Each structure stands twice: as structure tokens, then as C-alpha cells.
Amino acid sequence: MSTLVAEKKKPVARGGRPAPELIFGDLWEFDPAPESADPKLKARYDLFIDGKFVAPKSGKYFDTINPANEQKLAEIALASAADVDAAYAAAQRAFDTTWGKMPGRERAKYLYRIARLLQDRAREFAVAETLDGGKPVKESRDFDVPMAAAHFFYHAGWADKLDYVAPGRRVAPLGVVGQVIPWNFPLLMCAWKLAPALAMGNCVVLKPAETTSITALKLAEIFQDAGLPPGVVNFVTGAGEVGAAVMNHPTPAKVAFTGSTEVGKLIMRSLAGSDKKMTMELGGKAANIVFDDAPLDQAVEGIVNGIFFNQGHVCCAGSRLLVQESVADQVIAKLKNRIRVLRVGDPMDKNTDVGAINSREQLDRIRQLVDVGVREGGEMFQSACRLPTKGFYFRPTIFSGVSMSHRIAREEIFGPVLSILTFRTVDEAIEKANNTAYGLSAGVWTDKGARILKLSTELKAGVVWANTYNKFDPTSPFGGYKESGFGREGGRQGLLDYVKLS
Amino acid sequence: MLARSPQAAFRRLFDEVGSVDHVGIEERVAKYGTRSIKKASKLWGLKTAVSMVDLTTLEGKDTPGKVASLCQKALRPHDDPSIPSTAAVCVYPSMVRHARRVLGSDTAVRIASVATAFPSGQAPLKTRLAEVRAAVADGADEIDMVINRGAFLAGEFAAVQDEIAAVLEACGDATLKVILEVSELETYDAIRAASFLAMRVIREGDFIKTSTGKTSLNATLGNNQVMLEAIRDHYLDTGIAIAMKPAGGIRTAKQALTFLIAVKETLGDAWLNNTRYRFGASSVLNDLVRQIEKEKTGAYQAPYYFSEAAESY
Numbered sequence: 001m002s003t004l005v006a007e008k009k010k011p012v013a014r015g016g017r018p019a020p021e022l023i024f025g026d027l028w029e030f031d032p033a034p035e036s037a038d039p040k041l042k043a044r045y046d047l048f049i050d051g052k053f054v055a056p057k058s059g060k061y062f063d064t065i066n067p068a069n070e071q072k073l074a075e076i077a078l079a080s081a082a083d084v085d086a087a088y089a090a091a092q093r094a095f096d097t098t099w100g101k102m103p104g105r106e107r108a109k110y111l112y113r114i115a116r117l118l119q120d121r122a123r124e125f126a127v128a129e130t131l132d133g134g135k136p137v138k139e140s141r142d143f144d145v146p147m148a149a150a151h152f153f154y155h156a157g158w159a160d161k162l163d164y165v166a167p168g169r170r171v172a173p174l175g176v177v178g179q180v181i182p183w184n185f186p187l188l189m190c191a192w193k194l195a196p197a198l199a200m201g202n203c204v205v206l207k208p209a210e211t212t213s214i215t216a217l218k219l220a221e222i223f224q225d226a227g228l229p230p231g232v233v234n235f236v237t238g239a240g241e242v243g244a245a246v247m248n249h250p251t252p253a254k255v256a257f258t259g260s261t262e263v264g265k266l267i268m269r270s271l272a273g274s275d276k277k278m279t280m281e282l283g284g285k286a287a288n289i290v291f292d293d294a295p296l297d298q299a300v301e302g303i304v305n306g307i308f309f310n311q312g313h314v315c316c317a318g319s320r321l322l323v324q325e326s327v328a329d330q331v332i333a334k335l336k337n338r339i340r341v342l343r344v345g346d347p348m349d350k351n352t353d354v355g356a357i358n359s360r361e362q363l364d365r366i367r368q369l370v371d372v373g374v375r376e377g378g379e380m381f382q383s384a385c386r387l388p389t390k391g392f393y394f395r396p397t398i399f400s401g402v403s404m405s406h407r408i409a410r411e412e413i414f415g416p417v418l419s420i421l422t423f424r425t426v427d428e429a430i431e432k433a434n435n436t437a438y439g440l441s442a443g444v445w446t447d448k449g450a451r452i453l454k455l456s457t458e459l460k461a462g463v464v465w466a467n468t469y470n471k472f473d474p475t476s477p478f479g480g481y482k483e484s485g486f487g488r489e490g491g492r493q494g495l496l497d498y499v500k501l502s
Numbered sequence: 503m504l505a506r507s508p509q510a511a512f513r514r515l516f517d518e519v520g521s522v523d524h525v526g527i528e529e530r531v532a533k534y535g536t537r538s539i540k541k542a543s544k545l546w547g548l549k550t551a552v553s554m555v556d557l558t559t560l561e562g563k564d565t566p567g568k569v570a571s572l573c574q575k576a577l578r579p580h581d582d583p584s585i586p587s588t589a590a591v592c593v594y595p596s597m598v599r600h601a602r603r604v605l606g607s608d609t610a611v612r613i614a615s616v617a618t619a620f621p622s623g624q625a626p627l628k629t630r631l632a633e634v635r636a637a638v639a640d641g642a643d644e645i646d647m648v649i650n651r652g653a654f655l656a657g658e659f660a661a662v663q664d665e666i667a668a669v670l671e672a673c674g675d676a677t678l679k680v681i682l683e684v685s686e687l688e689t690y691d692a693i694r695a696a697s698f699l700a701m702r703v704i705r706e707g708d709f710i711k712t713s714t715g716k717t718s719l720n721a722t723l724g725n726n727q728v729m730l731e732a733i734r735d736h737y738l739d740t741g742i743a744i745a746m747k748p749a750g751g752i753r754t755a756k757q758a759l760t761f762l763i764a765v766k767e768t769l770g771d772a773w774l775n776n777t778r779y780r781f782g783a784s785s786v787l788n789d790l791v792r793q794i795e796k797e798k799t800g801a802y803q804a805p806y807y808f809s810e811a812a813e814s815y
Contacts, residue, residue: 024770
């Protein structure tokens with residue numbers, strides 16, 4: 001692990017007195033406050049095909065672990081090509097016989113029921129999500145699970161209003177769709193992908209990420225409880241090969257992928273020439289731009305929320321801070337004091353702000369890029385918090401003195417690491433913000449409304465947040481420019497990617 | 503002409519001390535409410551909160567008898583000897599001598615008095631200063647003054663500061679608490695600006711205070727946060743540590759703990775004591791004591807086990 005670099009510039013002492021500093025010590029240490037709800041995990045999870053949990057044809061299973069302590073949580077079925085075939089056959093059958101023919105208002109009832117059942121079991125799902133993925137239970141409780149339910153509720157509302165999706169045109173479902181989702185928001189991505197597809201009348205084969213399959217398979221239990229017709233949703237689990245089988249299968253009319261740009265490119269290459277529709281939601285290296293007239297304390301809060309939310313495992317994370325030179329020192333000083341009080345540790349503790357990194361592989365990648373940052377001359381600051389001895393953890397880290405050519409300013413780190421760059425003028429800020437292969441999101445912090453409007457048109461990013469960051473809503477379309485992907489998810493725009501227009 | 507308008511005065515002051523985003527502050531303080539404080543840390547927080555209470559009675563119907571019983575409660579909030587006395591009692595100037603008689607001269611409980619034509623402050627400066635001197639002469643250790651909100655809203659900042667300076671002088675050695683009356687300033691920007699105006703006049707260890715408790719809106723986590731951040735910025739800039747007192751509206755132990763978490767995460771350990779942070783409140787004391795006993799015994803006790811508990815059960 002990279003060594004801690006002390007701050008080079010100490011504040012200058014005045015009049016013989018030591019420079020004033022705040023003490024964030026252990027005078028009032030909080031006792032552990034573990035969330036105690038039962039996640040109701042099974043020892044072994046099978047594939048979910050045609051409404052039933054079925055053993056994989058190969059008979060093989062793999063372990064899923066808790067990244068907070070590296071202990072095994074459950075065994076997950078490893079799907080083979082034959083299982084993927086079976087899943088697609090079930091989906092096609094469901095589309096032809098039940099789901100595709102069902103009136104929208106009937107489909108809506110199922111979606112509402114799923115949303116309500118998810119709310120009923122919210123704590124159980126929150127704990128399961130945190131165990132499997134490492135995110136703080138505070139976030140899975142207050143964000144992931146409620147937002148997943150919100151997506152089902154919102155799209156349930158659309159199911160009987162297909163005539164208004166594209167006024168003047170006829171709207172029909174595509175048929176069967178294949179979906180592959182990432183490990184950063186396992187349940188939420190599941191809801192995010194499934195809800196619009198189902199509302200529009202499609203049937204789905206979905207592959208969760210291999211490190212975080214549990215909540216998807218728990219969601220399958222809810223589908224059973226809700227009486228969702230067999231085959232409407234099928235889950236096949238496993239790693240990259242299974243994902244490739246789902247994407248490359250001849251059955252789906254459309255595939256949707258959320259994950260890294262690297263894998264997204266592979267998928268696009270393999271599907272080139274086919275008539276499959278595609279949507280891709282890929283990486284990001286978002287600029288969070290702070291102007292000198294911004295309310296600085298709130299901007300700092302937004303910076304923290306932008307990069308340390310979900311340990312920075314967020315495709316739209318504000319991983320590049322662009323701060324106007326005249327306030328850079330002030331913002332960095334405030335940011336350091338804010339980071340000092342972030343609580344890093346056991347994700348199951350209700351007071352934890354930053355939890356565990358999702359996997360050893362991801363932790364290695366973060367360490368590697370942080371080492372590159374140090375070697376390239378970035379000035380690193382890390383919070384001094386104690387980390388648990390077992391499990392995958394990384395301290396909240398900021399790099400100042402970064403320039404556009406540094407790798408940590410260009411590559412997606414997907415961890416709690418912030419690169420700080422400065423700018424002098426509005427145009428320079430726009431130029432630097434757009435100087436990236438990505439274009440998923442951006443943040444603007446200023447008291448000037450006109451400037452917000454100017455930047456929101458000139459920034460090449462799918463989402464531009466003004467004086468806030470990482471705000472999501474099912475009604476708001478989300479998606480990227482350039483190598484951050486194409487297609488939109490959420491809102492009316494998101495529905496259009498799951499229908500045939502005629 | 504333009505440069506001398508009240509609006510320009512505000513603009514200059516806001517530019518100088520920085521602005522506050524309402525939505526952002528509300529979001530920040532909402533996070534304090536999600537902190538879960540258990541066991542030993544809860545007990546520490548509750549006891550610390552007791553030691554920070556300025557036990558207050560500010561009613562037209564106050565009598566020497568009422569004040570005497572308030573002082574006894576402040577000295578000994580509960581039979582449990584591990585519960586500390588409160589930081590101070592807070593009374594009208596006419597009651598200071600009665601409080602002093604009960605508390606004596608050698609006591610841990612300080613006497614605070616709301617002088618300066620509390621709560622409106624609408625009396626001639628001469629009268630207000632005379633009131634401060636009288637309270638100090640009668641034995642007040644601390645003076646809670648109100649700022650001239652009329653002057654502040656008219657952009658006459660020098661007048662606001664001059665009056666604070668005059669009161670400060672009248673205080674002598676007594677600690678000064680400057681009440682901004684946040685509900686009459688209305689915006690977070692104005693609260694931050696007024697905090698700086700006051701802090702630039704007062705001494706290390708003097709307080710800024712949210713409110714009189716006599717208007718509709720009193721201490722909230724939001725205005726507490728704005729003032730804590732102002733104190734932090736002033737301290738890092740000048741090295742002068744100003745103390746903070748939210749007053750009014752804090753009725754439950756849970757609320758008090760949430761305010762303390764804000765202190766811990768904004769100003770740090772050096773402010774987690776009653777020389778740097780106080781609660782202007784009365785009913786919160788019994789709830790704090792009730793929660794302390796609950797932590798110790800595992801059960802809530804009936805209100806009649808707590809002295810001066812007026813609420814029914």
C-alpha cells in the first residue's frame with residue numbers, strides 16, 4: 001500500500017502562536033452500532049429460470065464472499081451456455097404466451113406488487129446488499145433499496161400508458177432482452193434494468209455481477225411471491241463468459257449493458273453487424289467544477305458525496321475536482337477537514353460513511369493507480385482513520401497538483417480517490433471538463449444561475465448537477481456521451497429503448 | 503449613492519464572508535440525524551449535554567421562589583450523583599440577586615442573565631447598558647445580549663458592532679453571549695454574516711447564540727451548522743475560539759445528541775465541553791436525565807421520579 005504523504009504546506013504560524021488547527025480525536029468515540037436485521041441468506045443459490053430455482057447443468061458453484069471480512073456468504077450457481085439457452089427459451093415462451101400479450105394495466109399490477117414487497121423486506125435486502133457488496137448499510141438502507149423500489153413504482157405507472165410514451169406512434173415491446181449489470185449497485189441496477197423492460201412488455205435474461213449475485217436472487221424470491229408469470233425474468237449467474245453468452249445469444253432483440261468501457265467495447269465489437277438494439281452505460285471520469293463564488297462548505301460536501309459515495313464505485317462519481325485557482329487552497333483545506341471525520345470501516349455499522357472495496361481485484365487496481373499518481377508527482381492526502389485488519393479497505397484519498405496529462409486525471413479509478421485540478425476562467429473549466437474520453441456526468445458549483453445554464457449546455461455530459469451531486473430519480477433519464485455509452489435509462493426517454501415504434 | 507445603499511453593504515459583507523447554500527446545509531445536517539449513538543458513547547454524550555445546559559426560566563411570572571428551585575435543579579439535576587450539575591442558570595436581570603443568594607459565591611453553576619431589553623432589544627442603548635451593569639453588579643457571570651436586528655437588516659453593520667462593543671465593555675469580566683435571533687434574520691447567508699460581525703468584536707470564550715426562544719423559530723440543526731462553520735472559519739483564520747449556544751426548541755435528549763454530533767464533526771473535540779458549547783433549554787434536562795437512567799437500568803422511569811417534571815405520563 002502506498003505510504004502516507006504528509007501535507008507539505010503547513011499553515012504559517014502567526015505572532016509566535018501555533019497555527020490554529022481543529023482536533024478530530026477520540027474524545028467522543030462512538031460505540032459499534034451494527035444493523036441487526038436478518039438478511040435471510042440461503043447457503044446455496046441456484047439459477048432462476050422459468051420461475052423456478054434450478055441447479056446449473058454443469059453442477060458447478062462458486063463462492064461469494066463478504067468483502068468486509070473475506071468470509072464466505074453463500075455458493076452461487078455457475079451457469080453454462082446450456083443454462084443461458086434454457087433461460088432464453090423460457091423468456092421467449094413467456095413473451096409469446098403470457099407477458100407479451102398481457103394488457104399494460106395488468107403488467108402494472110405485478111410491478112406495483114414487486115415494489116411493495118421490496119419495501120416490506122427493505123431492511124432484509126439492505127443487510128444482504130451490504131454483506132455481499134461492502135457498501136455502508138446506511139447507503140443500502142437509505143439509497144439502494146428505496147431507489148430500487150422507486151424504479152418499480154415509477155415504471156409500473158407507465159405500463160398502462162404506452163400510448164403516451166411516443167404520442168402519435170404505435171408502441172410495442174421488443175420481445176426478449178438480455179441484460180448484464182455491474183457490482184456497484186447490484187439491486188438498484190437490477191431494478192433500473194428490469195423495471196422499464198417489464199413495464200413495456202419485454203421478457204428478460206439478466207446476469208448479475210459475479211461478486212454480487214445475492215440480492216438479484218433474493219429479488220427472484222419476490223418475483224415468485226408476486227406471482228410473476230414464469231420466464232418473464234430469468235437470472236443466470238457467473239463471470240464474464242456467462243455475460244458474453246447472454247450478450248451474444250441469438251434470441252434477444254436487444255441487449256443492455258452497464259459496466260466498464262473496456263467490456264462495453266468488446267460487446268459492441270462482437271455484436272457489430274447483428275440487428276440487435278443496444279444500450280451501453282459505461283465508465284466515467286466526471287468533472288466536479290467549483291467556481292470562486294460557490295458556497296464553499298456546501299461544495300465541499302458535494303465533493304465528498306461525489307467521490308466517496310459507495311467508496312467511489314460509481315460510474316458518475318465526481319472523480320475530477322476542477323476548482324478555480326482563487327479558492328483552491330481554501331477548498332482543499334476544507335476538504336481535508338471534512339475527510340478527517342469520515343468514518344471508514346465495517347459496512348454493517350450504521351455510522352460507517354465509507355465501507356469496504358467490493359473485491360480484492362478492485363482494491364489492487366485502486367492501489368496500482370494511486371501508486372501511479374504518487375509517482376507522477378501528485379500530492380497525496382489520506383485520512384488517518386484506522387482500518388479493519390481483515391477485508392478490503394482503502395482510505396479516502398485526494399491528490400492535489402494534478403494536471404490533465406496525469407493518468408489519475410484520465411483513467412477511471414472506481415475507488416475513493418479524488419484528483420484535484422485547477423482552472424482560471426470559465427472557458428478553461430469547460431475545456432478541461434470536456435477533455436476526456438468519457439461524458440457521463442458533471443457537477444457545477446456557483447451562485448450564478450446564468451453560468452449554470454451555460455455550462456449545462458456546453459459540458460458534454462449526460463447529467464449535469466448544479467450545486468449538488470449524485471442525485472438520482474427514476475423520472476430523470478441517465479446516460480452518457482462519448483465512451484460513457486449511449487441510450488438513456490429512466491424517465492420517458494429510458495422507455496424508448498425498450499419499445500418498437502411504428 | 504449605489505455603493506452606500508444597504509443592499510451594497512450586504513453584498514460586500516456576503517462576498518467577504520462567503521455565502522451559504524440552503525439545500526446543501528439541510529442535506530449536511532440530515533446526516534447527523536442518521537448517526538446511531540449507543541451504550542458508553544451515548545452515556546458520555548448525555549452527561550456532557552447535561553453539563554452544557556443553561557437551565558433557563560424567562561417568564562413574566564418568575565418569582566424568587568421559582569428561581570431558587572431552578573438553581574437547586576441546576577446544582578443537582580437528579581439523585582444520581584454521577585450526573586453533573588448544569589453549566590448555568592439563565593434568568594432575567596431582576597432575578598440575578600435571588601439566584602446568587604441560592605447558589606452562593608463558591609459554586610460550579612454560573613449565573614447567566616439576559617440583559618439589553620431582552621428579547622426585542624428595542625430600548626435606548628443607555629438603558630440597555632445600564633441593565634447589563636446592574637446584572638453584573640448583582641452577580642451575573644454571563645450576559646446574554648440581543649443584537650440590533652433593525653440595524654442589521656438596514657445594513658448598518660457598524661452600528662451593530664458598536665453596540666456589541668459597548669455591551670462588551672459594560673460586561674467587564676463577565677462572559678458575553680451575543681444572540682443573533684436567527685428567525686428574524688431569515689436567511690442562512692444573513693446568519694453567517696451576522697455571526698462574523700459579532701465574532702469580530704467579542705473575545706475568545708465569548709459566545710454567539712442562535713435565538714431568544716421568544717420567536718416562532720429557534721435553534722435548528724441548520725442554523726446551528728451555519729454558526730458552527732462560521733466559528734470554525736473565524737478560528738482557523740484568527741486563532742480566536744468563539745463558543746456557541748443554540749437556544750430554544752431543543753427538547754429531547756436525541757436532539758441534544760444530534761447537535762453534539764454536529765459539534766464533533768464540524769469543530770472537533772476542543773468544542774465538546776461547556777466552556778465552548780451550551781444548550782439554552784429547560785425541558786431537555788429531564789429528558790437527558792431520563793435517558794441516562796434508562797441507559798443504566800434498562801428501563802424508562804415514570805416522570806414523577808424526576809424532580810420538577812411537569813409533564814404527565
